[in-house]
Amino acid sequence: QRLREAKDEQRQLIDDSSEIIKTFKQFALQLDAKHDRHERIVKLSRDVTIESKRIIFLIHTINSSNDSKKEQILDQANTRLKQVETNLFQAIAKELVGEDPHQFLRAFSAGLQEYIEAKTFYQFMVSASIPHWNEIQKDLTFAQEATEEGAEASEIQTPVLPTEYMLGVGDLTGELMRRCINCVGMGELDACKQLCGFLRQVYRIFAGFDTFGYKEFGRKTYVMRQSLAKTENVCYTIQVRGSEVPKHLLAQAIHMSMDNPDEDEGFY
Amino acid sequence: QRLREAKDEQRQLIDDSSEIIKTFKQFALQLDAKHDRHERIVKLSRDVTIESKRIIFLIHTINSSNDSKKEQILDQANTRLKQVETNLFQAIAKELVGEDPHQFLRAFSAGLQEYIEAKTFYQFMVSASIPHWNEIQKDLTFAQEATEEGAEASEIQTPVLPTEYMLGVGDLTGELMRRCINCVGMGELDACKQLCGFLRQVYRIFAGFDTFGYKEFGRKTYVMRQSLAKTENVCYTIQVRGSEVPKHLLAQAIHMSMDNPDEDEGFY
Amino acid sequence: METAAEMNKLFSDFSEYIRKEQDLKEKIRDEVKNLEHIAREITMIMQNVHQNPAQDEVLKCCNSSRANFATCKTHYAQLAALVPVNQFYHFNDMWRFATQKLAFLVSLTFFLETGKLASFEEVAESLGLKPEREKGFHLDLEDYLTGLLQMASELARFATNSVTSGNYDRPIEISKFVSELNAGFRLLNLKNDSLRKKFDALKYDVKKIEEIVYDVSIRGLRPAAGNADQAGN
Amino acid sequence: METAAEMNKLFSDFSEYIRKEQDLKEKIRDEVKNLEHIAREITMIMQNVHQNPAQDEVLKCCNSSRANFATCKTHYAQLAALVPVNQFYHFNDMWRFATQKLAFLVSLTFFLETGKLASFEEVAESLGLKPEREKGFHLDLEDYLTGLLQMASELARFATNSVTSGNYDRPIEISKFVSELNAGFRLLNLKNDSLRKKFDALKYDVKKIEEIVYDVSIRGLRPAAGNADQAGN
Amino acid sequence: METAAEMNKLFSDFSEYIRKEQDLKEKIRDEVKNLEHIAREITMIMQNVHQNPAQDEVLKCCNSSRANFATCKTHYAQLAALVPVNQFYHFNDMWRFATQKLAFLVSLTFFLETGKLASFEEVAESLGLKPEREKGFHLDLEDYLTGLLQMASELARFATNSVTSGNYDRPIEISKFVSELNAGFRLLNLKNDSLRKKFDALKYDVKKIEEIVYDVSIRGLRPAAGNADQAGN
Amino acid sequence: METAAEMNKLFSDFSEYIRKEQDLKEKIRDEVKNLEHIAREITMIMQNVHQNPAQDEVLKCCNSSRANFATCKTHYAQLAALVPVNQFYHFNDMWRFATQKLAFLVSLTFFLETGKLASFEEVAESLGLKPEREKGFHLDLEDYLTGLLQMASELARFATNSVTSGNYDRPIEISKFVSELNAGFRLLNLKNDSLRKKFDALKYDVKKIEEIVYDVSIRGLRPAAGNADQAGN
Amino acid sequence: METAAEMNKLFSDFSEYIRKEQDLKEKIRDEVKNLEHIAREITMIMQNVHQNPAQDEVLKCCNSSRANFATCKTHYAQLAALVPVNQFYHFNDMWRFATQKLAFLVSLTFFLETGKLASFEEVAESLGLKPEREKGFHLDLEDYLTGLLQMASELARFATNSVTSGNYDRPIEISKFVSELNAGFRLLNLKNDSLRKKFDALKYDVKKIEEIVYDVSIRGLRPAAGNADQAGN
Amino acid sequence: METAAEMNKLFSDFSEYIRKEQDLKEKIRDEVKNLEHIAREITMIMQNVHQNPAQDEVLKCCNSSRANFATCKTHYAQLAALVPVNQFYHFNDMWRFATQKLAFLVSLTFFLETGKLASFEEVAESLGLKPEREKGFHLDLEDYLTGLLQMASELARFATNSVTSGNYDRPIEISKFVSELNAGFRLLNLKNDSLRKKFDALKYDVKKIEEIVYDVSIRGLRPAAGNADQAGN
Ligand SMILES: [Mn+2]
Ligand SMILES: [Mn+2]
Structure with missing residues (x-):
C-alpha cells in the first residue's frame, strides 16, 4: 500500500503533455485497483487455509467414537468453522460484490478448497456423510445490510463452485486415510472398515469422471488411489491379525498394546 | 588415504571366522586399489585441465600477427605444453602401465580433451593447421627406464583416442571464435576471414560424421554451429562496414577507434 | 508477381489439406470420447468387486460389464469407418489409451468369470476388433x-x-x-x-x-x- | 442406505454440471476458431506492409484489415450470447489469445493510418466489444x-x-x-x-x-x- | 497343469510375433542409415556454398547434390519394399528425420538453381517418393x-x-x-x-x-x- | 593448398576409425543378444522355484540352469575373440548388463544347491570367463x-x-x-x-x-x- | 593511465578474494569427508545390535560408537576453525548431510544406553557443536x-x-x-x-x-x- | 509420566523456534519488497538519460537517483536489524536480486557523474551496506x-x-x-x-x-x- 502511494506520487511528477501518458495513468489506476483487491482476497484466503488446517488437526484429535470428549471437540470445530464463514468468507463476499467472481477465483480457490475439506471432514465425523455443495453454499451466503439509504437489503456470497467443492472432497480422502490409520492405533476397527467403504465410494465416482480439461482431477484421482490402497491395506492387516484370535479379544488386545490408552489423547 | 587406512584397521577388527568375510576383505583391497588409482589419475587430469586452460588464455593474449611479442608468447606456450606432457601425462602413463586404459578413460578424458584443445590452438597459431592425433600421440609417448634389473627399457603412453582428439578439436572451434572476435578489436581483419574458413572446414566435417552412438558429438556439433554463425557474423560486419570506406583506411580506422592500441596488451 | 501467386496457391492447397485432416481428427476424437466414456462406466462397475468380493456379486458386475462391451463394438465400427485402412497407425495414439483400458477390463472380467486368461482373439472379439493387422481395424498386441x-x-x-x-x-x-x-x-x-x-x-x-x-x-x-x-x- | 443415495445424488449433480460446462466450451471453441481464422487472415494482409512500406500501399492494407474487423463483431456478438453474465472470466482463457492478437492488429492498423495510439475505447469499438465489464462482453484491459x-x-x-x-x-x-x-x-x-x-x-x-x-x-x-x-x- | 501350458503357448506366439517385428525394424534401420549417410554427404557438399557463394560454384555443388538424390531413390524403394502398405505410419518415425533433412536439401538445391520454391511434387519426385498417401510409400506433407x-x-x-x-x-x-x-x-x-x-x-x-x-x-x-x-x- | 589436404587426411582417417568401431560394435551386439536370450531362459526356469520350493524341485531347476550356463561359455568365447586385448573396458557397457544377470543366476543356483556363496572364481568358471584381467576376457568384480x-x-x-x-x-x-x-x-x-x-x-x-x-x-x-x-x- | 591501473588493482584484489574462497571450500570438503567417513564407521558398528540385541552386547556397541563421536569433535573443531563465524550458512549445505547422520547415531546410542531421548543440547555436546546459533558453529535444529x-x-x-x-x-x-x-x-x-x-x-x-x-x-x-x-x- | 512431559516441553520449544523463523522471513520479505520498489523507481528515472543525453540533464537524473539511494539506507538498516549477524547467508537469497539491481544503479549513476568506476566500498557506502563480511550486513562481492x-x-x-x-x-x-x-x-x-x-x-x-x-x-x-x-x- 505504501508502495502504491509512492508510485502515485511519482505519477504526479510526470509530464502530462503526452496524451499517451495521460491514458496510461488511468490504466495504472485500474490495474492497481484490481491488484489491490486481488491481494486482499489472497490474504483472506490464506487465513481461511490456516484456520481450516487447524480445524482438521483438531478433528484428528478425536480419540474414540464413544469418547466423552468427542462431542466437545466437534462442537468446538463447528464453532470455529462458523467463525471462518462469518469473519473471512463474508469479507471475501464483500470484495466480490459487483465483480465477476471468476476473475478472482485463483485468489480464493486454495482457501475455499481447504475450508471444504475441513467442513466435509467435520460433517463426516458427525453423520458419516458429506453435505451437498448447495448446503455449503448456504453457509457462505450472507445477508447484506442496506449500505445506502433507501437501498434494499440483499444477499452476497462467496461462490462454492462445484469443481472447487469436488477438489476439496478429493483432499478429504487424504484426511480420512490418516483417520483410518489413527483408528487402528485406537482400536476402532469398525471405523476403519466404514472409512474404507466411504473412500471406495468416492474413488469410484472420481474414476467415473471425464477429467478431460480438468487436469487437477486427474492428479487428485491418482493420489486418491494411493490413499485408498493404504486404507485397504489397513483393513487387510486388521483382518489377517484378527484371524489369529477370536474377534472379541482383538480390540482388547489392541488396547492392551498401548500402555495408557486414556492418557494418549492429544498425541493422535 | 587416511580414511582408507582407518577402514583397513577396522577390517582387522572384524571376525575372520566367516568365509564370506574373508573373501570380501580381498574384494575390498581390489576395489580400493582401483579407486585409488582412479583418484590419482583424476587429480593429474584436473591439473592438466587447469594448466591447459591457462595456456589457452595465454595464447589469447597474442595481440597482432606482426607483434614482436607473438613469438615470445608462442615459445612460452610451447614450453608449458611440454611441461604438461612430461610432468603430468607421463605420470598418467605410468599409472596405466599394465592396465586397460579404457577402464580409466573417464578419469583422464577431461584433461586430455582440454590439452588437445590447447595443443591444437597453439599449433594453429603457429602454422594455421592442426596436427594429426598420431602426432600428438608421439608427444604423449615416453621412454620408460628399465625399472628392474635385466628388464629392457620400453615405451609407455597416455593413449590419444581419436574420439577424444576430435572432441578436443570441437572445443577448439569455440576458442577460435573468441580469437576471431578479439581480432576485430585488434584490426586483424584478414585473420578473421582465415579463422572463419577454418571453422567452416571443421564444421563441414563434423556435419558429415555419423554421430549415432556418440552423443557428445551431436551436442558439440550444435555448439559449433553457433560458434560458426558468430564468426560468420563478424566477417559480415567487417564487410558491410568496410564497404563504407576504402579498404586500406579500414584497419587504420579500427586502430583509431582504440585510444592506445599498443597499451591494450593483456586486456584481450 | 507470378511466383508469389503460385506460392500462394501452393500454400492454400496445403492449408486445405491440413484443415481436412484436422476435421478428421475432430471426428475421431468424438468417437474416442465415447469409448472412453464407456471405459469409465465399466471401471465404475468393476470397482464394486472390491467392496463385495463374494463370487455371486462379482458375477453380477461381470454381466453388467459385458453389456457395455457390446456397445463398444458399435463405436469401434464407426471409428473403423472414419480411419482409412493404411492410416491406422497415423491416428493410433488417439485411441490407444482407451483400447488399453478396455482390454484391461475385458481380461479382468474374463478372469473373474472363468479364472482363465482371455486370449488375444477373445479380447479382440469382445471389442469388435480384428485380431490381425492385415484384416483392418485391429487390436494392437502391445495394447492387449x-x-x-x-x-x-x-x-x-x-x-x-x-x-x-x-x-x-x-x-x-x-x-x-x-x-x-x-x-x-x-x-x-x-x-x-x-x-x-x-x-x-x-x-x-x-x-x-x-x-x-x-x-x-x-x-x-x-x-x-x-x-x-x-x-x- | 440413505447416505449412499445422498452421495449418488451429489455425484450425479456434479456429472450433469460438468457435462453442461463441456458442451458450452465446445460451442465457445467453435466461435473462437472463427476469430482465430480472421486474425490469421489479417496477419497475412498486414505482412505486406513490410514488403512495400510506401504509405499509399500501407493504407490499402489497412483498409483491407478494417473490412475484416467488421466481421469480428459478428463473432464476438455470438460469443457474448453464449457466455453467461459474470462468467466472462471463467472462460476467458479460451479467447484471450485471439483477442490479444486482434487488439494488436487494430492498434497497428490505427497507428499506420494516423500515427497515433488507438485508445482502449477505439480498439473495443472496432471489435464490437464493450469498454466496461458492467456493460457486457468486454475488452479486458490486459489484453489490450x-x-x-x-x-x-x-x-x-x-x-x-x-x-x-x-x-x-x-x-x-x-x-x-x-x-x-x-x-x-x-x-x-x-x-x-x-x-x-x-x-x-x-x-x-x-x-x-x-x-x-x-x-x-x-x-x-x-x-x-x-x-x-x-x-x- | 493344462492352463499353464496353454498360457505358455500363447506367450510363445507373442514372443515370435515380437521377434519378427524387431527383425523388420532392424532391416528398416539399416536402410534408414543409408539414407542418413547420403543426407550427411549432401550436407557436406552444400556447406561449400557458404565458403564460395559465386553462382557458378554454387551450381557445381547443386549438380553434385543431384547425383546423390538419385541414389536416395534406390534406398527409398528398398524401404518401401520392407514396409507393408498399411504400416507406413507404424514405422514412420524411423525415417522421418532423414526424410525431413533430404526434403530440406532438395528444396535448397532447387532454390539455388532456379530461385524458386520446389513444389511438394517436385521434392517427392526427386527422392522417389509418392506424392499421395494413397499411392504408397509417400512424402509426408509435414516432413516437406x-x-x-x-x-x-x-x-x-x-x-x-x-x-x-x-x-x-x-x-x-x-x-x-x-x-x-x-x-x-x-x-x-x-x-x-x-x-x-x-x-x-x-x-x-x-x-x-x-x-x-x-x-x-x-x-x-x-x-x-x-x-x-x-x-x- | 596443403593444409586442406592435411585436414582431409585427418578427417578421413577419423571416419575410417569410426566406421570400423561401429562394425565391431554391431558384431558384439549380436553376440550379446545371444547371452541376453539365454539369461531370459534361465530366469524363466528359476521362476519355478517360487512356485514349488521343495528342495528336490529346486534342484531340478538348478540342473536345468546349469545346462544353459554351459551354452554361455561358447558365446563368451566368441565375444572374447571379437574384443581386442586392452579394449575390454571400451565395450564393457554392452555386455555388462547380461553378465550381471548371469552372475546373479549362477550364484543363485549355487546357493540353492549348496547353501553357500559361489566364489568369484566359481562364477567366472561357470560362465567361461577368466578370473583375472591379465588372463583374458574376464569377469569384472563389480559385475559379480x-x-x-x-x-x-x-x-x-x-x-x-x-x-x-x-x-x-x-x-x-x-x-x-x-x-x-x-x-x-x-x-x-x-x-x-x-x-x-x-x-x-x-x-x-x-x-x-x-x-x-x-x-x-x-x-x-x-x-x-x-x-x-x-x-x- | 592512472584509472586503468587503479581498476587493475581493484580487480586483482577481487581475483585474490575469489581464489581464497575456492581454496576454503576445498578445505571444508576434505574435513566433511572425514566426518562422513566416521559416520559410516559408526553405522557399521551399530548394525551389530540387530544381530545380537542382548543389552550387554548393545552397550558394547554404544561404547564403541562413543569413542568415534569423540573423534568427530576434533573434525568439527577444525571445521569451525575454517568457517568464519558469520558464514556458517554460506557453506552449511556442505556438511548438512553428515551432521544429520551423526545426530541420528548419537540419539540412537543415547536411547539404547538410557532409554531416553537425547536432548538437542546433549546431541550438540556429543559432537562438539554449539547448541545455539549465536554461540558459533552450531547444530541446526532441522538437522537434529x-x-x-x-x-x-x-x-x-x-x-x-x-x-x-x-x-x-x-x-x-x-x-x-x-x-x-x-x-x-x-x-x-x-x-x-x-x-x-x-x-x-x-x-x-x-x-x-x-x-x-x-x-x-x-x-x-x-x-x-x-x-x-x-x-x- | 514424567519423560513424556519433558519431551512435550522440548517439542513445544522447537515449535516456538520454527514459528519465529517463519515470522522473521515474512518481515524480511516485506523489507525486500520496499527495496525492489525503490530499485524500480530509480530505473525509471535513469531511463530518461537515453531520451536526453545532455550532461546537465543527465546530472539531474543522477541527483534524483541519489535521493532514492538515501532511502535504501533506511531499508537496509531495517533489514540488518532483522537479520542476526551470523545468519546473513541463511536468508541472503531473499534480497540478492534487489541488491544486484541497486549496485547496478549506483555504479551507473557514479559513472555518469564522474566518468569513473564506483569502487566496491563506494557502492556499499551508497547503499548503507558494510564493505566487509566481518563487519555485519554487507555487500556481497558477486552482487557488486x-x-x-x-x-x-x-x-x-x-x-x-x-x-x-x-x-x-x-x-x-x-x-x-x-x-x-x-x-x-x-x-x-x-x-x-x-x-x-x-x-x-x-x-x-x-x-x-x-x-x-x-x-x-x-x-x-x-x-x-x-x-x-x-x-x-
Ligand atoms: Mn489435507
Ligand atoms: Mn575452451
Whole structure:
C-alpha cells in the first residue's frame, strides 16, 4: 500500500503533455485497483487455509467414537468453522460484490478448497456423510445490510463452485486415510472398515469422471488411489491379525498394546 | 588415504571366522586399489585441465600477427605444453602401465580433451593447421627406464583416442571464435576471414560424421554451429562496414577507434 | 508477381489439406470420447468387486460389464469407418489409451468369470476388433499386453480386499494365475519402451500377492482341500 | 442406505454440471476458431506492409484489415450470447489469445493510418466489444495492453524495412511513438505475469529502434532541416 | 497343469510375433542409415556454398547434390519394399528425420538453381517418393514443410555469407523469397506441435534477412538495376 | 593448398576409425543378444522355484540352469575373440548388463544347491570367463558383486514363498546367509555409483527377511529344538 | 593511465578474494569427508545390535560408537576453525548431510544406553557443536530433528529383531518412546519441506512397532510383573 | 509420566523456534519488497538519460537517483536489524536480486557523474551496506560484480543514443571505460556460474561500443582538440 502511494506520487511528477501518458495513468489506476483487491482476497484466503488446517488437526484429535470428549471437540470445530464463514468468507463476499467472481477465483480457490475439506471432514465425523455443495453454499451466503439509504437489503456470497467443492472432497480422502490409520492405533476397527467403504465410494465416482480439461482431477484421482490402497491395506492387516484370535479379544488386545490408552489423547 | 587406512584397521577388527568375510576383505583391497588409482589419475587430469586452460588464455593474449611479442608468447606456450606432457601425462602413463586404459578413460578424458584443445590452438597459431592425433600421440609417448634389473627399457603412453582428439578439436572451434572476435578489436581483419574458413572446414566435417552412438558429438556439433554463425557474423560486419570506406583506411580506422592500441596488451 | 501467386496457391492447397485432416481428427476424437466414456462406466462397475468380493456379486458386475462391451463394438465400427485402412497407425495414439483400458477390463472380467486368461482373439472379439493387422481395424498386441499388466495390478488389490472380506481362497487362485502370467511375460524380449516399464511393475504385483498368500499361510488361514465353508465365515 | 443415495445424488449433480460446462466450451471453441481464422487472415494482409512500406500501399492494407474487423463483431456478438453474465472470466482463457492478437492488429492498423495510439475505447469499438465489464462482453484491459506490446515489436521490424525502402522519416516517427509507449508502460505496476514478460521484451524493441535512428543519424540521412549541416561534418 | 501350458503357448506366439517385428525394424534401420549417410554427404557438399557463394560454384555443388538424390531413390524403394502398405505410419518415425533433412536439401538445391520454391511434387519426385498417401510409400506433407523451414534458416546464413563475399544481390533475392514463404506459412493453421515450434523460428530468420538487406541498403550497397558488375567487386 | 589436404587426411582417417568401431560394435551386439536370450531362459526356469520350493524341485531347476550356463561359455568365447586385448573396458557397457544377470543366476543356483556363496572364481568358471584381467576376457568384480545383490533380493522373495509352502527352515537359513553377505558388503568402500545404489536396496531385503524370521519365531514355527517350548507359552 | 591501473588493482584484489574462497571450500570438503567417513564407521558398528540385541552386547556397541563421536569433535573443531563465524550458512549445505547422520547415531546410542531421548543440547555436546546459533558453529535444529526421524525408523527394525531373539521387553519400551516422539513431532507446524516428508514416514514406523507389541501381547509373551492387571482393563 | 512431559516441553520449544523463523522471513520479505520498489523507481528515472543525453540533464537524473539511494539506507538498516549477524547467508537469497539491481544503479549513476568506476566500498557506502563480511550486513562481492556487468550493457545503449543526439564525445569516453572494465573482469578466474555467463555477454557490449566509436571516427565526427594528431598514428 505504501508502495502504491509512492508510485502515485511519482505519477504526479510526470509530464502530462503526452496524451499517451495521460491514458496510461488511468490504466495504472485500474490495474492497481484490481491488484489491490486481488491481494486482499489472497490474504483472506490464506487465513481461511490456516484456520481450516487447524480445524482438521483438531478433528484428528478425536480419540474414540464413544469418547466423552468427542462431542466437545466437534462442537468446538463447528464453532470455529462458523467463525471462518462469518469473519473471512463474508469479507471475501464483500470484495466480490459487483465483480465477476471468476476473475478472482485463483485468489480464493486454495482457501475455499481447504475450508471444504475441513467442513466435509467435520460433517463426516458427525453423520458419516458429506453435505451437498448447495448446503455449503448456504453457509457462505450472507445477508447484506442496506449500505445506502433507501437501498434494499440483499444477499452476497462467496461462490462454492462445484469443481472447487469436488477438489476439496478429493483432499478429504487424504484426511480420512490418516483417520483410518489413527483408528487402528485406537482400536476402532469398525471405523476403519466404514472409512474404507466411504473412500471406495468416492474413488469410484472420481474414476467415473471425464477429467478431460480438468487436469487437477486427474492428479487428485491418482493420489486418491494411493490413499485408498493404504486404507485397504489397513483393513487387510486388521483382518489377517484378527484371524489369529477370536474377534472379541482383538480390540482388547489392541488396547492392551498401548500402555495408557486414556492418557494418549492429544498425541493422535 | 587416511580414511582408507582407518577402514583397513577396522577390517582387522572384524571376525575372520566367516568365509564370506574373508573373501570380501580381498574384494575390498581390489576395489580400493582401483579407486585409488582412479583418484590419482583424476587429480593429474584436473591439473592438466587447469594448466591447459591457462595456456589457452595465454595464447589469447597474442595481440597482432606482426607483434614482436607473438613469438615470445608462442615459445612460452610451447614450453608449458611440454611441461604438461612430461610432468603430468607421463605420470598418467605410468599409472596405466599394465592396465586397460579404457577402464580409466573417464578419469583422464577431461584433461586430455582440454590439452588437445590447447595443443591444437597453439599449433594453429603457429602454422594455421592442426596436427594429426598420431602426432600428438608421439608427444604423449615416453621412454620408460628399465625399472628392474635385466628388464629392457620400453615405451609407455597416455593413449590419444581419436574420439577424444576430435572432441578436443570441437572445443577448439569455440576458442577460435573468441580469437576471431578479439581480432576485430585488434584490426586483424584478414585473420578473421582465415579463422572463419577454418571453422567452416571443421564444421563441414563434423556435419558429415555419423554421430549415432556418440552423443557428445551431436551436442558439440550444435555448439559449433553457433560458434560458426558468430564468426560468420563478424566477417559480415567487417564487410558491410568496410564497404563504407576504402579498404586500406579500414584497419587504420579500427586502430583509431582504440585510444592506445599498443597499451591494450593483456586486456584481450 | 507470378511466383508469389503460385506460392500462394501452393500454400492454400496445403492449408486445405491440413484443415481436412484436422476435421478428421475432430471426428475421431468424438468417437474416442465415447469409448472412453464407456471405459469409465465399466471401471465404475468393476470397482464394486472390491467392496463385495463374494463370487455371486462379482458375477453380477461381470454381466453388467459385458453389456457395455457390446456397445463398444458399435463405436469401434464407426471409428473403423472414419480411419482409412493404411492410416491406422497415423491416428493410433488417439485411441490407444482407451483400447488399453478396455482390454484391461475385458481380461479382468474374463478372469473373474472363468479364472482363465482371455486370449488375444477373445479380447479382440469382445471389442469388435480384428485380431490381425492385415484384416483392418485391429487390436494392437502391445495394447492387449498393456491391458494384461493393468489387470495384474488390479488383481493384487482384489487379493487384498478378498482377504479383508474373509475370502482366503481367492488370493491363492490369483497368485497362481499372476505367477504364470509373470513367467509368460519373461519370455518376451521387451525393449526399453512404455510396455517394458509397466512390465517392471508386474514384479511388484507378483511380490505383493505372494506376500498376501504368505500372510494367509503363516496364520493357518489357508483353506485345506474342501475347506470352502471356512471362506464363508 | 440413505447416505449412499445422498452421495449418488451429489455425484450425479456434479456429472450433469460438468457435462453442461463441456458442451458450452465446445460451442465457445467453435466461435473462437472463427476469430482465430480472421486474425490469421489479417496477419497475412498486414505482412505486406513490410514488403512495400510506401504509405499509399500501407493504407490499402489497412483498409483491407478494417473490412475484416467488421466481421469480428459478428463473432464476438455470438460469443457474448453464449457466455453467461459474470462468467466472462471463467472462460476467458479460451479467447484471450485471439483477442490479444486482434487488439494488436487494430492498434497497428490505427497507428499506420494516423500515427497515433488507438485508445482502449477505439480498439473495443472496432471489435464490437464493450469498454466496461458492467456493460457486457468486454475488452479486458490486459489484453489490450498485450496487443500494444505486440504492435511495438512489429513496428521495430517495420522501421527496419522502411529504411530498406529508403524511407528515413518513418523510423524517427516510430521511435518517438514507441518511446512514449515505453514511458507509459513504466507507469504500470505489472505483476510477474505474462504481461510483465512481454513488457520486458519491449526493452529490446526500443533498443533496436534506437539503433536504426542512430544508423540514419550518423549517415546524415535524417531528413529534419536543422540536422542536415551536422551530417555534413 | 493344462492352463499353464496353454498360457505358455500363447506367450510363445507373442514372443515370435515380437521377434519378427524387431527383425523388420532392424532391416528398416539399416536402410534408414543409408539414407542418413547420403543426407550427411549432401550436407557436406552444400556447406561449400557458404565458403564460395559465386553462382557458378554454387551450381557445381547443386549438380553434385543431384547425383546423390538419385541414389536416395534406390534406398527409398528398398524401404518401401520392407514396409507393408498399411504400416507406413507404424514405422514412420524411423525415417522421418532423414526424410525431413533430404526434403530440406532438395528444396535448397532447387532454390539455388532456379530461385524458386520446389513444389511438394517436385521434392517427392526427386527422392522417389509418392506424392499421395494413397499411392504408397509417400512424402509426408509435414516432413516437406519441415524441410522448407530448415531451408529458410540455411538461407539466412547464406545471405550473411554472400554479403561477406561482396555479393549484395543475393540477400535481396533471398529476402523476397523467404518473405513469400513466411506469408504462405501464415495461412496454415498449425497446432502446437513440432512444426509449429519450427515455424516460430521462421520469424527470426525473416527478421535476420531483413536486417541484412537493411545493412546493405543503408550503406548504399544495394545494386541499382543493371549494377550486376558491382556485385563482382 | 596443403593444409586442406592435411585436414582431409585427418578427417578421413577419423571416419575410417569410426566406421570400423561401429562394425565391431554391431558384431558384439549380436553376440550379446545371444547371452541376453539365454539369461531370459534361465530366469524363466528359476521362476519355478517360487512356485514349488521343495528342495528336490529346486534342484531340478538348478540342473536345468546349469545346462544353459554351459551354452554361455561358447558365446563368451566368441565375444572374447571379437574384443581386442586392452579394449575390454571400451565395450564393457554392452555386455555388462547380461553378465550381471548371469552372475546373479549362477550364484543363485549355487546357493540353492549348496547353501553357500559361489566364489568369484566359481562364477567366472561357470560362465567361461577368466578370473583375472591379465588372463583374458574376464569377469569384472563389480559385475559379480552386482549379481550377488540381485540374488539377495530374489532370496527375500524365496523366503516368503518357502513359508507359504510350509518350509520354515529355509527363511532362517537365508537370513543367516544374507546377513553375512550384508556384513561383507559393508566392508567395501563403494563409490556413489550404481553398485552403491543397489547396495542401498540390500538394506530392505535384509529387513524383509528379518521380518519373516520374526513371523516364524513369534508363532513358534521355528524348527530349532530349544525354541519349541517358548512357542507353547 | 592512472584509472586503468587503479581498476587493475581493484580487480586483482577481487581475483585474490575469489581464489581464497575456492581454496576454503576445498578445505571444508576434505574435513566433511572425514566426518562422513566416521559416520559410516559408526553405522557399521551399530548394525551389530540387530544381530545380537542382548543389552550387554548393545552397550558394547554404544561404547564403541562413543569413542568415534569423540573423534568427530576434533573434525568439527577444525571445521569451525575454517568457517568464519558469520558464514556458517554460506557453506552449511556442505556438511548438512553428515551432521544429520551423526545426530541420528548419537540419539540412537543415547536411547539404547538410557532409554531416553537425547536432548538437542546433549546431541550438540556429543559432537562438539554449539547448541545455539549465536554461540558459533552450531547444530541446526532441522538437522537434529531429521536425525531423530532416522532413529525412529531404525528402532522399528530393532524391535523386530529383538522379538526374533526372544527379547519381548524391548518392543514395548521402544513403542512407548516412539509414540511420545510422534506426539512431539505433531506439535511442530512443519511446512511442506523435506522434514515434513520424513515425518510422514514416521507414522508407518509407529504402526509397525505397535503391531509388534500387539503380536507380543496377544500371545502372552509380554513380561509379567505389574502389567498383568493392566491387561485386564 | 514424567519423560513424556519433558519431551512435550522440548517439542513445544522447537515449535516456538520454527514459528519465529517463519515470522522473521515474512518481515524480511516485506523489507525486500520496499527495496525492489525503490530499485524500480530509480530505473525509471535513469531511463530518461537515453531520451536526453545532455550532461546537465543527465546530472539531474543522477541527483534524483541519489535521493532514492538515501532511502535504501533506511531499508537496509531495517533489514540488518532483522537479520542476526551470523545468519546473513541463511536468508541472503531473499534480497540478492534487489541488491544486484541497486549496485547496478549506483555504479551507473557514479559513472555518469564522474566518468569513473564506483569502487566496491563506494557502492556499499551508497547503499548503507558494510564493505566487509566481518563487519555485519554487507555487500556481497558477486552482487557488486553482477551490478557492474548490468551497467556495461546499459552504457552500450547509452552510447548509441548519445550519437543520435549528436554527442560524439561520450561513446569514446564509454568505450575507454568499458574496455578497462573488460580487462578487469578477465583477471578474475570465474567458474562456470551465473556470473561467468553474464561476463560472456560483456564481450558483445564491448564490441558494440567499439563499432560506435569506429562509426564516429571514420566520419570525422570525433571531437577535435588534442586527439587529431593521435588519429594520424
Ligand atoms: Mn489435507
Ligand atoms: Mn575452451
